[in-house]
Amino acid sequence: MQAVAAEFNISETCYLTRITNSTSPNTRFRHRWFTPVAGVNLCGHATLASAHTLFTTGLVNSNIIEFDTLSGILTAKKVPDVCPTNVSEVQNGGVSDHFLIELNFPTVPVTDFNSAEASLISKALNDAPLIDVKRTTTADDIFVVLQSGKSVIEMEPRFDDILKCPGRGLIVSGAAPPDSEFDFISRFFCPKYGINEASPRGGIVKIHLDEQNHRVLLRGKAVMVMEGSVLV
Structure with a gap:
């Protein structure tokens, strides 16, 4: 397979x-x-x-x-x-x-990220300002929040530097513009698994969180x- x-x-x-x-x-x-x-x-x-x-x-x-x-x-x-x-x-x-x-x-639960390694993440995302950084507990991805969805769209990742980052891959997200029909915009980079970007063509997902279950x-x-x- x-x-x-x-x-x-x-x-x-x-x-x-x-x-x-x-x-x-x-x-x-x-x-x-x-x-x-x-x-x-x-x-x-x-x-x-x-x-x-x-x-x-x-x-x-x-x-x-x-x-x-x-x-x-x-x-x-x-x-x-x-x-x-x-x-x-x-x-x-x-x-x-x-x-x-x-x-x-x-x-997927998340935990706090080691702030000492935040500079590696920022460099991998072309020095984008980081609002928050977490680490997922199952897939071991790094979840990064940027200042806006526009920043997510325009950001040009450095894949060689992503390879040096901890974890499996980088999930990058930011709030969508208030006048848009969306809540947030996300991208996912995972060159360690042979996937530079998993979402270059884009798509729309409707989400409902069932916190109780x-x-x-x-x-x-x-x-x-x-x-x-x-x-x-």
């Missing part, structure tokens, strides 16, 4: 295997993710793409899919889109079915751009 992911050389390659036994529903799948250089425990992009493929190709006859993963059981639910894709987007290969996919993921619900869309066969 890792060799195939290396051949694809994209941010994440995922694999699905349907679980079929007397105790599992027909909509449960084993799910694994790989970057070009290593396996990872969780990936939202590839999970969204997997659910989209299963829903739109008729491989499941249900509005809910369960994924058995290294991060536990994750669910994907098909929900109505109150603001469907416009006609021109559909005609140009956009999402033709008016639905969103809601992913149910675990929240320590879960986060992510709603978004995917578009199928290619299909084919792999010879192994």
